[in-house]
Amino acid sequence: MPAAEPPAADPAEIVEALRDAARLGPFFEIGTDPAEEADPTWRPFPETDRDRLAGLTDRYAERLGTDERRVAASILFQGLASRLWSPVVAVAARGIVPDLSGLHWRWAPGAPVALWLADPRGRRAKDARDAAGLVHDAVVDGQLRPLRDAMLGFVRLADGLLWGNAASALAGGLNVGPAEPGRAALVRELLAREPLAGTGTFVRGRFVRRSCCLYYRVPPGGEMCGDCALLPRR
Template identity: 65%
Template sequence: MDEVKEVLRRAAALGPYFAVSTDPDEEVDPTWRPLPETDPERLDGLIDQYAQRLGTGDRRVAASILFQGVASRLWSPVVASAALGVVPDLASLHWRWAPGAPIALWLADPTGWPASPARAIETVVDGQLRPLRDTMAKVVKLADGLIWGNVASALAGTLYAARTSPDLAATLVPFVQDLLALPPLATAGELTPRGYVRRSCCLYYKVPPGGEMCGDCALLHRS
């Protein structure tokens, strides 16, 4: 437990997106909820709030971007921790989120395993994102290609940590490359010399005023 706490502390030094609290005193805060979110009604309300924040009436857009935001928030500390030798067990993970605020994470029982891509897929994709996808499907229909494209895009986004923390690059970059080669991410896109390119679109271009595309979008024309 102490080793995992120390690794998470070091990962958090990369920035707030990499932070996971392990403070046991957080248990008294009733605003924490277990993650993955399995309450369709609550998730339905969060999607509506997210749509309002984005200024869109298209709930599919809001759901897609919310899902990608959660995926990014999960991958960041896990990938950074893996680069330091540990994949944290997210079974006791909790989240706290409100529109306009960053997603906060708290791990009630900070344990983990020696880093391996298979273990990272198991704890992030199978343990967190598949159940969240299943709950979201009860209120908004999103194609699996879009969902896993969001997950892969969020994972590829963690590569910027290798640029800001060169000491992690030697382990972080190949770890992310190995993850992107595993299902269900292997068919979602590919790493190119110009960066990651996905085979689907997250629908961000529909956010008002519209027309803006992400750098890895399949809809971009690349010369």
């Protein structure tokens, strides 16, 4: 017999859980106010308009001071992955996984990425493994894969780099807010699943990736990130 579908969560619980997660900081915020529907600046996310995404990437490159589109695209992908993982993992660690099919975004280079969820819905998860499956479906398959496909339509980036960025963004969320065993367990479950599996490992409790996001190429000489594979390790 096929596995039973996880039970639905009450929409009010989804809204409350997202509101609680937002207290961790702006990267954990997803708005749910239905009045936002009247704002025409919201766009469905993931962004699949390649021309628009390419234009935003080029403007972001200008802001970074680089003429390498792939550098800007890599850093943008990682930033968007972080904005997705942070609130969803925080909420999922409490046993509720939001449905992101109604997710919208609003962003211009230099401004924070705003997210808004129309018609909040979701599922209940009984444990970290169950939650990881639901989060993987929502974030990796529903959001990051389409975003990756759109970006690869105008820039060349290796899959190892992109999924390394996604893994780094996922693990990096653990550095924000109080240590929570539930979040840590969920992150490790997700990192064990393709396409994140093998992108890095935990060394003395901190994630170290096996690829580089290219931030070091941002002029006048971008520093390496704390989890970069290029950093010497003792």
